[in-house]
Amino acid sequence: xxxxxxxxxxxxxxxxxxxxxxxxxxxxxxxxxxxxxxxxxxxxxxxxxxxxxxxxxxxxxxxxxxxxxxxxxxxxxxxxxxxxxxxxxxxxxxxxxxxxxxxxxxxxxxxxxxxxxxxxxxxxxxxxxxxxxxxxxxxxxxxxxxxxxxxxxxxxxxxxxxxxxxxxxxxxxxxxxxxxxxxxxxxxxxxxxxxxxxxxxxxxxxxxxxxxxxxxxxxxxxxxxxxxxxxxxxxxxxxxxxxxxxxxxxxxxxxxxxxxxxxxxxxxxxxxxxxxxxxxxxxxxxxxxxxxxxxxxxxxxxxxxxxxxxxxxxxxxxxxxxxxxxxxxxxxxxxxxxxxxxxxxxxxxxxxxxxxxxxxxxxxxxxxxxxxxxxxxxxxxxxxxxxxxxxxxxxxxxxxxxxxxxxxxxxxxxxxxx
Ligand code: GLV
Ligand code: MN
Ligand code: MN
Numbered sequence: 305x306x307x308x309x310x311x312x313x314x315x316x317x318x319x320x321x322x323x324x325x326x327x328x329x330x331x332x333x334x335x336x337x338x339x340x341x342x343x344x345x346x347x348x349x350x351x352x353x354x355x356x357x358x359x360x361x362x363x364x365x366x367x368x369x370x371x372x373x374x375x376x377x378x379x380x381x382x383x384x385x386x387x388x389x390x391x392x393x394x395x396x397x398x399x400x401x402x403x404x405x406x407x408x409x410x411x412x413x414x415x416x417x418x419x420x421x422x423x424x425x426x427x428x429x430x431x432x433x434x435x436x437x438x439x440x441x442x443x444x445x446x447x448x449x450x451x452x453x454x455x456x457x458x459x460x461x462x463x464x465x466x467x468x469x470x471x472x473x474x475x476x477x478x479x480x481x482x483x484x485x486x487x488x489x490x491x492x493x494x495x496x497x498x499x500x501x502x503x504x505x506x507x508x509x510x511x512x513x514x515x516x517x518x519x520x521x522x523x524x525x526x527x528x529x530x531x532x533x534x535x536x537x538x539x540x541x542x543x544x545x546x547x548x549x550x551x552x553x554x555x556x557x558x559x560x561x562x563x564x565x566x567x568x569x570x571x572x573x574x575x576x577x578x579x580x581x582x583x584x585x586x587x588x589x590x591x592x593x594x595x596x597x598x599x600x601x602x603x604x605x606x607x608x609x610x611x612x613x614x615x616x617x618x619x620x621x622x623x624x625x626x627x628x629x630x631x632x633x634x635x636x637x638x639x640x641x642x643x644x645x646x647x648x649x650x651x652x653x654x655x656x657x658x659x660x661x662x663x664x665x666x667x668x669x670x671x672x673x674x675x676x677x678x679x680x681x682x683x684x685x686x687x688x689x690x691x692x693x694x695x696x697x698x699x700x701x702x703x704x705x706x707x708x709x710x711x712x713x714x715x716x717x718x719x720x721x722x
Pocket of ligand 2: 397408508670671
């Protein structure tokens with residue numbers, strides 16, 4: 305936490321926070337010198353420092369900070385009655401993908417803090433409680449399941465399954481949660497907290513090219529593509545790279561590679577489908593070793609959940625045929641599945657009234673807002689990303705748009721607070 309001392313000194317001397325100022329205060333947390341960008345997996349030193357930064361910023365604003373039993377941090381701006389029902393909640397996440405950009409998650413958190421400042425500077429006296437939330441493990445980069453914090457809170461994942469998730473080093477989520485002050489016996493659906501949320505509005509960097517060319521800095525979300533993650537494990541015969549003739553091999557790397565190409569071809573034939581293999585792991589993983597097993601993770605997205613299921617089925621069949629041709633076997637396991645989300649039409653209308661210039665966009669990226677959506681009225685605001693690139697160091701938001709986003713979030717919250 306040594307770097308945070310500097311943050312405090314700097315912030316104490318500033319008057320009004322800006323989104324850019326807040327993001328520059330955390331710019332050196334979790335930088336990845338190998339991949340570029342940021343690597344901030346949940347409960348890593350970097351993510352813990354970010355959580356601590358958030359708590360300090362919330363305290364500075366006089367918000368009441370609480371960490372719930374699933375590890376989400378809540379910063380409450382209470383009404384005088386301290387009644388927390390029908391709360392208006394905003395926020396996002398602070399964890400990142402490996403080598404991610406600076407805005408995916410932190411933009412929504414920083415904008416929420418600035419929106420609180422703006423509302424306070426306008427003399428707003430909320431008639432309902434307002435909370436800023438930070439959800440853990442939104443990316444699923446460490447334990448494999450995206451939006452783990454919001455899934456646990458809403459009961460979208462079985463707590464036993466969550467407890468037994470393992471990170472790449474073999475640590476269970478239960479042990480990691482315990483090491484970070486949670487009691488893993490009590491993770492899971494939080495009826496009380498869920499019942500307190502009257503509406504959730506998440507601001508997020510736009511992660512594609514949706515706002516480019518529209519001449520607008522922000523948009524309102526309509527929907528999120530359904531998406532899921534599957535793990536394919538190809539089993540073969542581990543052997544010596546020099547002594548094993550090509551004809552004698554049962555090489556799971558070949559089966560896996562051919563399947564990756566088949567996945568690309570299958571997705572290309574399906575309008576609107578997106579299929580990605582972004583992580584592949586040979587076991588044992590030696591230059592002069594034919595692998596005995598290759599695992600890879602498949603990410604598929606499509607607006608029609610039935611099409612997603614059909615694409616997965618087709619890929620599974622093709623993988624089995626390819627594996628057999630290579631003298632290998634394959635098994636496929638679903639790790640997570642999120643149906644297509646259509647955000648609450650009434651809340652969307654309220655946002656459109658507060659932000660009349662903002663176009664309506666759908667997105668292919670997943671969000672905690674999508675997980676909350678079946679349970680509470682939920683909406684999202686996107687901020688323009690001129691690079692059109694995300695999950696990469698090239699993700700970008702210009703300073704002016706970042707502050708316009710915070711103003712828009714404040715306007716939307718204000719409209720909902722009265
Ligand atoms: C998260 O950003 C995802 O869409 O995977
Ligand atoms: Mn995100
Ligand atoms: Mn992301």
